[in-house]
Amino acid sequence: MSFINYSAREINCKIVYYGPGLCGKTTNLLYIYKKTNPDSKGKMISLATETERTLFFDFLPLSLGSIRGFKVRFHLYTVPGQVFYDASRKLILRGVDGVVFVGDSQVERMEANVESMENLRKNLQEQGFNPDTIPCVVQYNKRDLPNVVPVAEMDKALNARKAPIFEAVAMSGTGVFDTLKEVSKQVILELKKQA
Amino acid sequence: MADSGLVMHEEEFTLIDAELAKLHQQANAKLTFLVDKNGQLITSVGETKGVDTTSLASLTAGNIAATGGMAKLLGEKEFSILFHEGEKDNIHISLIGQRVILVVIFDQRSSLGLVRLRAKKTSDVLVKMFEDIFVKIEKERGVKHAVKSPFAEITEEDIEKLFG
Ligand SMILES: Nc1nc2c(ncn2[C@@H]2O[C@H](COP(=O)(O)OP(=O)(O)OP(=O)(O)O)[C@@H](O)[C@H]2O)c(=O)[nH]1
Ligand SMILES: [Mg+2]
Numbered sequence: 001m002s003f004i005n006y007s008a009r010e011i012n013c014k015i016v017y018y019g020p021g022l023c024g025k026t027t028n029l030l031y032i033y034k035k036t037n038p039d040s041k042g043k044m045i046s047l048a049t050e051t052e053r054t055l056f057f058d059f060l061p062l063s064l065g066s067i068r069g070f071k072v073r074f075h076l077y078t079v080p081g082q083v084f085y086d087a088s089r090k091l092i093l094r095g096v097d098g099v100v101f102v103g104d105s106q107v108e109r110m111e112a113n114v115e116s117m118e119n120l121r122k123n124l125q126e127q128g129f130n131p132d133t134i135p136c137v138v139q140y141n142k143r144d145l146p147n148v149v150p151v152a153e154m155d156k157a158l159n160a161r162k163a164p165i166f167e168a169v170a171m172s173g174t175g176v177f178d179t180l181k182e183v184s185k186q187v188i189l190e191l192k193k194q195a
Numbered sequence: 196m197a198d199s200g201l202v203m204h205e206e207e208f209t210l211i212d213a214e215l216a217k218l219h220q221q222a223n224a225k226l227t228f229l230v231d232k233n234g235q236l237i238t239s240v241g242e243t244k245g246v247d248t249t250s251l252a253s254l255t256a257g258n259i260a261a262t263g264g265m266a267k268l269l270g271e272k273e274f275s276i277l278f279h280e281g282e283k284d285n286i287h288i289s290l291i292g293q294r295v296i297l298v299v300i301f302d303q304r305s306s307l308g309l310v311r312l313r314a315k316k317t318s319d320v321l322v323k324m325f326e327d328i329f330v331k332i333e334k335e336r337g338v339k340h341a342v343k344s345p346f347a348e349i350t351e352e353d354i355e356k357l358f359g
Contacts, residue, residue: 001201001233003201003235003237004201005203005237014233043249045250047257056261057257061253064358065356067354075253088261095233181358184357185354189349189354194336194346195345195347
């Protein structure tokens, strides 16, 4: 849920990275954190298990610059992908302005991808959002691995609404900023529509 | 959209800030702040130096969200007050209406009783203020272009520039 503060002349938007367990959501945020200059970022907070699985959320505040005199801030969150953390995922989706769905390109993760996408759509609906129109980008991650599903096939299984897609290798950063940029753009254009 | 986003204008902000400053002083607090339920810091008063208020805001909202989830499971509507006691500092968190969270951080210079009392008083005032803000937002949403938004004329170029 965007927060426009005319007094401080700033606007805050919330972007959530969603997807099955181990697909690379946290890795996306870590890369963004690493590559953003210190003035533009806050601390990254990770509420994770001992084995570095996301337990509640990761949080990274970014402040990239200004538009028309308003400072634009993005609050990036990841959800825990493991199936049994559904209650937490619902909480984190509250007030979301834009979603990045990170799919795991490995053949053996396709079922988990599909399940996670269905879960996302259901949870968005529950919160009163329209899953077909909310700002959204689909990222096909782990393209560096040998056993990946062709993009067209992933699209068919996961992207019925034809959201913009990016192939990515989050570990080395490929596609990470393209994804962020696209979802940010959609979020800001949505604000414009509502203006 | 589920809810409309929060929009705050200068006048409203000044009033809310003043109310918060009053609480801060009367409760003898270290740091007092308001967060929206989605984790965005609205405003803060007090010793913010060396404190990461952005992260605090996000974690506060996560905290309220998690206990809210627990409440539902137990058939409670919400736990409207949370209190965390530390060795030096304590945190008092309370819900203001449905969408805003009030946080008071205090040490031995104050007491839980005092903070609770003052927070309740402030909360009653702020509930009304935020209600008015949300009513106004809804109204403005109905009347297209009643007030000129800075985003009405954003171009793709503006957005490109953000990413340099
Ligand atoms: N080969 C390869 N490995 C990746 C890539 N992106 C992430 N990984 C690895 O996948 C594992 C899981 O990544 P995370 O980012 O923690 O996954 P997550 O989606 O946050 O998982 P949960 O927190 O459980 O939901 C880590 O070991 C990463 O290093 C990639 O593009 N290629
Ligand atoms: Mg994670």
